[in-house]
Amino acid sequence: MEPFEFVRAAGIQDVLVAIRRPGSRILAGGTSLVDLMKLGVETPSTVVDINALPLSMISVEGDALTIGALASNSDVAVHPAIEQHAPAVGQALLSGASGQIRNAATVGGNLLQRTRCTYFRARDWPCNKREPGSGCAAIDGINMGHAVLGTSRSCIAVHPSDLAVALLAVDAYVHLASVAGERRIAIGEFYCQPGDIPSRETVIGPDELITKVEIPITNLNATSSYLKLRGRASYEFASASVATAILRDGDIVIDAAVAVGGLGTVPWRNRTAEKLLIGKQLTQESILAFCDALFAPASATPSNAYKLALARGAIHRTLRGGAEW
Ligand SMILES: Cc1cc2nc3c(=O)[nH]c(=O)nc-3n(C[C@H](O)[C@H](O)[C@H](O)COP(=O)(O)OP(=O)(O)OC[C@H]3O[C@@H](n4cnc5c(N)ncnc54)[C@H](O)[C@@H]3O)c2cc1C
Ligand code: SF4
Structure with a gap:
């Protein structure tokens, strides 16, 4: 693993300032980020630990369910309000990973996990997502797990998140914060198809933090x-x-x-x-x-x-x- 600076943020403002540093990455549960750092695929210069932030809530607010970015996949999966108002979300989370991983994994991290494409995770193969312009080993390689929708000549990596699929069906919104303010994006507009720039996976800026997910309460x-x-x-x-x-x-x-x-x-x-x-x-x-x-x-x-x-x-x-x- 490459050396990096570690920042343990005490509050949201700390995070928003720290993530403006070029090469910084947010650390939530670490089940995706640390894995990729060990492989040398992610090489952040600064790792910003957000686990002290008060973002683990799961609550009903008016006509919406609110899930904090740091709520664990396990807690969300079995929460009564999720079972009542958006059962697909709980079922999707319970279908993912293992019990231990779900305990550590967070909602924000799940939405921003990187692809499991084997070539992306192995640095000795060409991969436009990991190294723009290097090529795509999967297109003419082993691709039985790869995507059939939204592909391009640059990348055919499949999106790995179960949660994101359930959130798309229930018309959820992702809330973001940066030093410039806050904004809310429909989950259907959150992810980017690879096109010519597979390294760009979402519309989130490098200086933005996911604070919560909102699910409308509807029949x-x-x-x-x-x-x-x-x-x-x-x-x-x-x-x-x-x-x-x-x-x-x-x-x-x-x-x-x-x-x-x-x-x-x-x-x-x-x-x-x-x-x-x-x-x-x-x-x-x-x-x-x-x-x-x-x-x-x-x-x-x-x-x-x-x-x-x-x-x-x-x-x-x-x-x-x-x-x-
Ligand atoms: C063996 C294994 C099997 C798995 N199986 C499945 C599966 O079947 N289905 C599935 O959906 N997932 C699966 N996962 C993925 C797992 O759910 C994710 O690794 C996990 O949800 C990531 O959450 P985290 O909190 O650990 O994220 P981290 O590893 O901490 O972060 C992941 C990414 O999100 C960013 N990030 C985290 N929180 C925020 C935030 N609040 N704002 C902005 N950026 C943020 C980080 O900077 C990083 O880039 C599996 C993972 C493993 C290791
Ligand atoms: S499919 Fe995408 S992630 Fe996989 S090797 Fe090709 S460019 Fe890289």
Whole structure:
């Protein structure tokens, strides 16, 4: 590991000043950052420990759920307000990593974890995300775990976060703070597809801190659920996952949200495709039409095309409540 300066921040202002230093990185649970520092992929000159900040709250404020950036994945997963108002969020978190990691991992850190692309994590391979302009070893390499949606000629790394997929389905907002002030971004606008600049993964600035996540309390979000398919039953990232929320009047869909994970370079959702479900019964035909629209932009390799079939099956299973298709 490269040497670095360690700053233990006592308050938010300390953090906001410290992270203006070029080459600084925030340390929350450390389960992602420290791992990458040991591999030499992350080489911060300053590490700013934010664990003393009062950002671990999970509360209902008016018509929104508020989750502090330092709330642990474990605490959020089993919180009664999450189970009541946004069950997909708890289910997504419980499906991730291991019990020990979830105890240390935070909500802010989960949203900003880096890709698990093997080539990104191994410094002797070309990787445009780690070293801009060096090439992408995955495109002609081993890519069965890589993305089929939102890819570019520069990068096909899949987005790893389960939480982000659930938050996309429930229309969450990410709150940010910097010395310039505070702002709120819809999660759907938070992540950047790789395009020509795979190293740019989100719209967050280097001098910004995630302070909290806000989830609107709605009837739709209360119906949400999360299904994750993966190579083994636990301690594994998604091959394909889906977060759904459906409101019906009788048999007829009146509102729908469907986000998928494990397939995109960013958590993936298409509101135009969702409109195909509105006013319909959830039949094999209507779900197929939705899936066709959702996956129309997909670009798969021979090794990762299976993900599309997996995701279609997961969508059918969640929307039809386990019914055969
Ligand atoms: C073996 C293993 C398996 C895993 N499996 C899964 C899985 O199946 N699904 C899944 O979703 N995740 C999985 N994870 C990822 C895990 O959930 C993340 O490592 C964790 O959530 C990161 O949180 P952290 O608090 O430890 O972040 P850190 O490692 O402390 O930080 C991660 C990044 O976020 C930045 N950061 C942290 N907090 C803030 C903040 N408040 N504001 C701004 N920047 C911030 C840091 O600077 C760093 O760049 C796995 C991890 C491991 C090690
Ligand atoms: S897919 Fe992206 S992260 Fe992986 S090697 Fe290619 S550029 Fe790097």
